[in-house]
Amino acid sequence: ANTTIYRQQNRGIKVLSSNSSSTDRMKLQHEQTISQKLPSSCHKRHVLGITIFHGQNALVFKWANGITLKEWIKKMQLHPQADLKVRLNAALAIISTLRQFHENGVVYNHLTIDNIVLNSSGGNYDATFIDLQEAVDINDVGGGADSGAGLNGTGPVEKTMKRVDLVSLGVVLNQLFQGDIGVSDEVTARSIDNHDRKKRGKKLAPVEGLPLYLRSLISALLLSSGENADTECYENVDDVFTDLKVFIENRNLQKYSLDDTEHRLKLDSDIFYGRQVQMLMLMDLFQSVIVLGDQPTIAIIAGGPGTGKSTLVNQIKKPLEEKGGRFVEGKFVNFHQPDVVLTAALDTFFGILFDKSRDNPKQMMLLRWRIHDAIGSGSDALLNIIPNLQKLMTMGDEHNPSSHSTRGYNTSKRRGDIGIRMKYLLVKLIGALSHRSHPLVLFLDDLQWADAMTLDVIRMIMTDPDIEHFLFIGCYRDSEVGLAHPLTSSLNDIQNQGTNVITIKLGQIEKECVNSLVSDALCLPPSLCVRLSTVVHRKTGGIVLFVLKFLKSLNEEGLLWFSMSSRRWEFDLNRIKVRGK
Helix, strand or coil: CCEEEEEECCEEEEEECCCCCHHHHHHHHHHHHHHHHCCCCCCECCEEEEEEECCEEEEEEECCCCEEHHHHHHHHHCCCCCCHHHHHHHHHHHHHHHHHHHHCCEECCCCCCCCEEEEEECCEEEEEECCHHHCEEHHHHCCCHHHCCCCCCCCHHHHHHHHHHHHHHHHHHHHHHHCCCCCCHHHHHHHHHCCCHHHCCCCCCCCCCCEHHHHHHHHHHHCCCCCCCCCCCCCCHHHHHHHHHHHHHCHHHHHCEHHHCCCCCCCCCCCCCCCHHHHHHHHHHHHHHHHCCCCCEEEEEEECCCCCHHHHHHCCHHHHHHCCCEEEEEECECCECHHHHHHHHHHHHHHHHHHCHHHCHHHHHHHHHHHHHHHCCCCHHHHHHCHHHHHHHCCCCCCCHHHHCCCCCCHHHHHCCCCHHHHHHHHHHHHHHCECCECEEEEEECHHHCCHHHHHHHHHHHCCCCCCCEEEEEEEEHHHCCCCCHHHHHHHHHHHCCCEEEEEEECCCCHHHHHHHHHHHHCCCHHHCHHHHHHHHHHHCCCHHHHHHHHHHHHHCCCEEEECCCCEEEECHHHHHHCCC
16 A cells, blocks of 8 residues: 556566655565575566655566466456366466475565466466565574574474465465455455464365365365364475376376265275386286287286285286287185186186177187187087187087087086196197287286196196297285295296296385375375375385275274365374274
8 A cells, every 4th residue: 555566668666655654665675685585587576676766765676477366367267167277387387486485485475366477478377476575584583593494494483484375375276276366365364364273263165166186285275284183284385386296297186076076985906006117027028928929928926915916917908908919817716626717717708708709700700710720629628618618619500519518517527627638728729819919818816826737737838839929927925935836846847948937026015105095095185195104004014905905994983084174085193093903
């Protein structure tokens, strides 16, 4: 009210009124001091000096191109369907400028939609903070070495002061994404100026209709630090910047909204985290063996229970399907007929193939010819233990006697009755399935319980010179397989016969990976999950399966819940810490 701003080409002049006080003149000087403290690269009001304009003290500054955020929001109201990406770019620019201030030891202290100027350039935005008279040099108010302050905002005074900017940022972002300037500066001031947390009153809530992740980010900014020890909030702007970048780069996070979310935690059992190196190794084998047709190779994945061995294997299903490939999978179970696992896996595979046979009859005919050429006509015993293969081979041939050859035949009994010829037929069947146009992956899980017959069939497959475009993948629990184990002997024999055996070991995932998992599961920004994920990692040892079970149990016991007031997932960290595994 005590100043008037004029524009002269690329310069602005902020002139004090005739009834201005010495305090007003000191504010002009303060604004110049703050501008000089901040580097020229900072998106600030660039003060050029203090002068006399028509007999009054005046501040001369470089005019910031663009429009205020308040004006920008009004323009956006005319385009209610504007892409979320546009608002995100504007938000990122604002946060980036606040980072510049804080990195240089300055708290802006009056962040509102009137004091931010947005300028668009090539689809991106720059955000300039104008009116520096309320800004504070942290070192001038006891935020120096004595208080433990630093660039990372670790000092108590610095933390408290920067928190004012963070709450203001939450208000600004709320207005930006809501597209409504109804929240006045007066409301903003009431929300952040009263440092007596007991008198703060009702919390501001983030706008409805936003993706859950973005709502959680804004909600954490609007919360007062220390109001609730178990409600995570931001303490530095760097974390806000990083978390918003995660949201922008991960389109999956942008799909989730409150309407899409049930308050029961949903966890994908096939979740995949922290295995980038192992994934690269497996994909390299896939490329060389399946795509290029190099010598068949065995990939052995070793690790403890729950480390994600089968989940790692599942990652190649999609690229295999894109190459027209085929995937046969089976799993051994302790004390449960290991000699039928391979044939049961093939039977399931042929059942799926038979169901799809009408989609591409020509392709099925070619496959039937390949199988017939490979196993010959005297293969009734093989058809008997793989009924769906028989269905496929006799499809459309109701008069073929072999189509009725299993009548009165005890299939379950004969599946385990496999001699040398049967092993030979299984090898030839695998060879017929693997082809340049249809590469084959055979995956057998829990090989520590495999029987001698299956291990011998694997050896025969891997040493057959006619089999190409084939990859065998096996998983086993390394804690149950020693040097004297039959699996170890079998793999050594296969390797001695010239076949590459590549072992990929899986252990616990790192804390950062657990944090990413928790963040994605709760649709909560990573910075807000660090304390929880640290406890989860310690209690589960970083074993993915145990992490998932632990999170589920926390939700069921009410220690992890979806809060209707803050519109995000919250947790009782103190009770989680003392809870058992």
